[in-house]
Amino acid sequence: MPRPAVRRRVPALVRALLPAFALLAAGCAETGWSTFEPASDVARMILVPYSDLLWWTIGIFVVVEATLLFALWRYRRREGDPDVPEQVHGHTFVEIGWTIAPAVVLFFIAIPTIRTIFATQGDPPQRDPLEIVVTGHQWWWEFEYPEMGITTANELHLPRGRTARLTLTSVDVIHSFWVPRMGGKRDLNPGSENTLWFTPDSVGEYHGHCAELCGTSHANMRFRVFVHEPADFAAWADGLAAKAAPDSAGFHAFLISGCAACHAIAGTPAQGRLGPELTGFGDRTTIAAGIYPNEPDLLAGWLRSPDSMKPGALMPDLNLTEERIRELVAFLEGL
Amino acid sequence: MTSAAPAAGVHSLYGGGIASWLTTVDHKRVGVLYGVTALFYFVVGGIEALIIRLQLAAPESTLVGADTFNQLFTMHGTTMVFLVLMPLAAAMFNYLVPLMIGARDVAFPRLNAFSYWTFLFGSILLNVSFFTGGAPDAGWFGYANLTSEQYNPGMGIDFWLLSLQIMGIASIAAGVNFTVTILNMRAPGMSLMRMPLFVWMTLVVQVLILLAFPVITVGLVFLMFDRFFGTHFYIPAAGGTPILWQHLFWIFGHPEVYILILPSFGIVSDVLPTFARKPLFGRPFVIFSGLAIGFLGFGVWSHHMFTTGMGPIADTAFALGTFLIAIPTGVKIFNWIGTIWGGHVVFRTPLYFAVGMVSMFIIGGLSGIMHASPPVDWQQHDSYFVVAHLHYVFFGGTVMGLFAGIYYWWPKVTGRMLSERLGKAHFWLTMIGMNVTFFPMHFLGMDGMPRRIYTYAAGMGWDQWNLVATIGAFVIALGMLLFYVNAVRSLRSGPPAPADPWDAATLEWSMSSPPPEYNFAVVPEVHSARPLWLYKYGPTRDTSTHTREEGTPSQPDAPPARIDLPSPSWWPLLAAAGMGVMGSGALIGLPVVLLGAGLLVTGVFLWAFQPLERPGHPVFGPASSEGR
Numbered sequence: 001m002p003r004p005a006v007r008r009r010v011p012a013l014v015r016a017l018l019p020a021f022a023l024l025a026a027g028c029a030e031t032g033w034s035t036f037e038p039a040s041d042v043a044r045m046i047l048v049p050y051s052d053l054l055w056w057t058i059g060i061f062v063v064v065e066a067t068l069l070f071a072l073w074r075y076r077r078r079e080g081d082p083d084v085p086e087q088v089h090g091h092t093f094v095e096i097g098w099t100i101a102p103a104v105v106l107f108f109i110a111i112p113t114i115r116t117i118f119a120t121q122g123d124p125p126q127r128d129p130l131e132i133v134v135t136g137h138q139w140w141w142e143f144e145y146p147e148m149g150i151t152t153a154n155e156l157h158l159p160r161g162r163t164a165r166l167t168l169t170s171v172d173v174i175h176s177f178w179v180p181r182m183g184g185k186r187d188l189n190p191g192s193e194n195t196l197w198f199t200p201d202s203v204g205e206y207h208g209h210c211a212e213l214c215g216t217s218h219a220n221m222r223f224r225v226f227v228h229e230p231a232d233f234a235a236w237a238d239g240l241a242a243k244a245a246p247d248s249a250g251f252h253a254f255l256i257s258g259c260a261a262c263h264a265i266a267g268t269p270a271q272g273r274l275g276p277e278l279t280g281f282g283d284r285t286t287i288a289a290g291i292y293p294n295e296p297d298l299l300a301g302w303l304r305s306p307d308s309m310k311p312g313a314l315m316p317d318l319n320l321t322e323e324r325i326r327e328l329v330a331f332l333e334g335l
Numbered sequence: 336m337t338s339a340a341p342a343a344g345v346h347s348l349y350g351g352g353i354a355s356w357l358t359t360v361d362h363k364r365v366g367v368l369y370g371v372t373a374l375f376y377f378v379v380g381g382i383e384a385l386i387i388r389l390q391l392a393a394p395e396s397t398l399v400g401a402d403t404f405n406q407l408f409t410m411h412g413t414t415m416v417f418l419v420l421m422p423l424a425a426a427m428f429n430y431l432v433p434l435m436i437g438a439r440d441v442a443f444p445r446l447n448a449f450s451y452w453t454f455l456f457g458s459i460l461l462n463v464s465f466f467t468g469g470a471p472d473a474g475w476f477g478y479a480n481l482t483s484e485q486y487n488p489g490m491g492i493d494f495w496l497l498s499l500q501i502m503g504i505a506s507i508a509a510g511v512n513f514t515v516t517i518l519n520m521r522a523p524g525m526s527l528m529r530m531p532l533f534v535w536m537t538l539v540v541q542v543l544i545l546l547a548f549p550v551i552t553v554g555l556v557f558l559m560f561d562r563f564f565g566t567h568f569y570i571p572a573a574g575g576t577p578i579l580w581q582h583l584f585w586i587f588g589h590p591e592v593y594i595l596i597l598p599s600f601g602i603v604s605d606v607l608p609t610f611a612r613k614p615l616f617g618r619p620f621v622i623f624s625g626l627a628i629g630f631l632g633f634g635v636w637s638h639h640m641f642t643t644g645m646g647p648i649a650d651t652a653f654a655l656g657t658f659l660i661a662i663p664t665g666v667k668i669f670n671w672i673g674t675i676w677g678g679h680v681v682f683r684t685p686l687y688f689a690v691g692m693v694s695m696f697i698i699g700g701l702s703g704i705m706h707a708s709p710p711v712d713w714q715q716h717d718s719y720f721v722v723a724h725l726h727y728v729f730f731g732g733t734v735m736g737l738f739a740g741i742y743y744w745w746p747k748v749t750g751r752m753l754s755e756r757l758g759k760a761h762f763w764l765t766m767i768g769m770n771v772t773f774f775p776m777h778f779l780g781m782d783g784m785p786r787r788i789y790t791y792a793a794g795m796g797w798d799q800w801n802l803v804a805t806i807g808a809f810v811i812a813l814g815m816l817l818f819y820v821n822a823v824r825s826l827r828s829g830p831p832a833p834a835d836p837w838d839a840a841t842l843e844w845s846m847s848s849p850p851p852e853y854n855f856a857v858v859p860e861v862h863s864a865r866p867l868w869l870y871k872y873g874p875t876r877d878t879s880t881h882t883r884e885e886g887t888p889s890q891p892d893a894p895p896a897r898i899d900l901p902s903p904s905w906w907p908l909l910a911a912a913g914m915g916v917m918g919s920g921a922l923i924g925l926p927v928v929l930l931g932a933g934l935l936v937t938g939v940f941l942w943a944f945q946p947l948e949r950p951g952h953p954v955f956g957p958a959s960s961e962g963r
């Protein structure tokens with residue numbers, strides 16, 4: 001439904017120029033972040049009023065500023081001008097005209113705005129969305145897929161073409177879920193639930209970020225969204241659900257280091273919920289909420305001193321020996 | 336600033352020692368105190384901004400840490416809003432409103448002094464936090480529950496909430512004072528519709544302050560109780576709701592935007608006609624647009640909360656309300672252009688800044704219409720796009736407008752002219768600098784860069800625009816440096832200012848520069864919105880029922896009859912100091928709170944029973960010797 005709506009409402013010229021604007025905005029770089037490169041139905045629907053407004057405002061800007069500059073140039077005081085110009089005090093019809101004109105423009109802006117407000121909230125068009133519970137933590141993301149019984153952190157995997165309906169909440173302060181190419185942001189409020197849905201339409205990797213100031217490491221509360229073909233998504237979900245029990249020697253190191261107090265690994269007695277779920281950790285591309293690539297050196301650095309890798313990190317410095325850190329890195333990367 | 340007494344030595348407006356400044360009740364001296372304080376904090380807030388920009392100039396910079404950065408942007412925002420823009424506007428309200436309406440002083444001169452000192456102690460309390468373990472770090476908007484004891488155990492938030500409450504008292508007291516002054520103390524014939532636009536916008540701002548500040552005070556008292564006495568207004572785990580803070584904050588916060596911008600609207604509405612040598616186009620429309628903006632400003636607060644999940648009905652209602660504000664705002668801009676149209680525009684520094692204000696505010700206004708649309712706001716909210724928008728409004732709009740006012744009224748206040756050359760250099764550096772700084776932030780926001788992040792990864796496509804913005808910030812700083820140089824040079828050796836350097840139309844130009852302590856030697860009679868112009872140039876179409884003789888002539892050099900002025904007083908200062916001591920006592924201990932309360936009560940008591948005119952009060956005019 002939304003895609004044809006875009007085609008109908010956005011004139012061809014405007015559509016042709018939008019990528020140019022996006023490119024200018026991006027400083028001529030492909031960013032994977034731009035709000036002008038939509039990759040979901042909702043992002044495309046938002047772009048309808050967005051591009052309407054963008055072009056209205058650019059047009060109004062050009063006309064008004066040009067009139068201002070022309071008036072300044074045309075009516076600058078010149079040699080031989082009389083002492084005072086004609087003392088004009090106003091013009092009622094002109095006033096009425098420029099009161100009505102913006103009202104008319106606003107009417108045209110309001111229609112796509114209201115249409116998009118109602119189309120993107122409430123129930124999604126698809127009957128059977130993929131339900132995901134997103135929980136914000138200082139400073140990482142928890143993604144739970146109730147229908148599959150799996151939980152992961154900081155990397156959200158989605159199937160292409162199926163609506164994802166997110167239930168958003170927080171365990172501590174207010175966070176805000178934002179993946180620019182998937183659509184707008186919505187807050188994660190502690191003590192209440194918000195919902196947000198969108199249907200990814202292109203396979204790829206997308207960046208997300210917490211958009212509400214949430215404390216020291218707000219800047220380091222990032223995440224990734226991976227959109228897969230439905231079959232690949234199913235394979236990923238099945239793989240995570242069927243993870244083999246971890247290596248027992250490494251798990252022993254994990255237990256005696258105290259990690260299980262906060263972290264969970266499916267199929268083991270480690271069921272801590274304060275820190276990110278570690279099931280499938282070895283398959284993740286990043287650590288520490290999307291701020292470092294998942295590499296053994298960086299993971300070792302993290303275990304050595306979380307706070308110096310991520311200011312304010314709530315994971316304590318466990319004073320682990322280098323030997324223990326080596327064991328843990330090997331264990332975690334094998335998950 | 337105090338060396339500005341004119342060479343003629345006619346009067347001692349700025350003379351006297353420190354004590355005379357501490358005890359002054361003269362609205363002009365209080366205005367100067369506000370102005371000097373605001374221009375000092377402008378440097379402080381500016382340095383905070385430069386450090387922020389340096390940190391963000393490159394990805395993964397380590398100039399300042401995460402905690403310091405969060406303190407810097409919180410203090411930058413709080414400082415610029417409450418310690419720079421509001422007091423700088425207050426400086427002009429104080430100095431100019433009585434002069435523009437033909438009054439001897441404000442309605443309550445000692446309350447006026449009390450407002451200033453209360454503001455000063457509040458602002459000091461806020462900045463002391465830097466030296467006591469950390470400034471506030473939850474943003475100038477201080478969203479709950481990040482401000483709770485649990486998630487923000489330091490004292491920074493305590494300093495923030497206490498000082499904002501104290502400064503709120505200063506603002507409310509000033510709001511009462513100026514509302515009463517404008518409604519009751521106008522010269523004969525100065526009807527409401529003849530008031531200068533700056534006075535009109537001052538009146539609207541005072542009403543907004545009186546209605547909006549109590550709301551944030553309630554929000555801050557809840558927060559204070561949560562943090563000091565263990566209540567749970569904003570604590571979700573105990574059934575409280577953090578969203579309550581957002582509503583309370585923005586019911587104050589959105590009118591606050593108009594509290595900050597309307598003074599500049601007023602200044603520009605007075606500066607443009609002077610330099611176009613024409614009356615303000617569509618005067619009643621400009622006045623009523625200002626009223627409409629103020630009124631509508633109370634019904635749109637939730638457009639700051641479109642991402643909180645309010646639902647489609649509330650989203651639609653607040654979007655439409657916000658769209659409506661664009662109409663009166665547009666009407667103002669069109670009328671400003673109409674004022675220039677057909678004029679003989681004289682290009683002096685105040686005009687540059689006034690035109691700069693109009694042209695930059697257009698950008699901020701238009702980007703504001705974009706995120707008035709909730710779907711667009713979901714993308715732009717809390718991104719650098721909003722940082723760009725608000726700086727076009729507050730810097731391009733408010734700061735440019737205030738500088739138009741500073742250049743315009745500087746000769747009246749100091750009795751000295753500023754350098755036009757330095758003034759224009761200041762303008763161009765500011766204009767170029769602000770666009771280089773803030774325009775790329777639109778692109779950063781569209782590219783998904785969130786606000787309030789102390790660092791970002793390389794390769795996001797954000798590097799080059801951030802570097803450009805940082806360079807622009809230093810261009811602005813250079814421009815501002817020229818202003819301070821210009822100001823100091825003018826005070827030291829600027830050419831003396833005549834009474835009416837711009838050939839203007841309103842009453843403040845009918846007296847010497849700087850004005851005598853008693854303002855008007857003869858209370859003027861007013862028959863026109865442009866009383867001085869009517870006297871100088873005779874009737875025009877609007878004043879066809881008047882004669883040139885009904886214009887208001889320039890003031891005589893000496894008062895023909897005796898004039899009594901109120902005596903200086905220490906008690907407003909004592910009462911304000913009591914509030915400062917109470918505020919710091921909340922962080923030190925109960926005995927200090929009690930001491931502060933004692934000072935406050937003593938100050939108010941002595942003030943209440945002190946006659947306004949006591950033996951030795953300032954007396955002017957032919958009978959002055961008998962008065963002493």
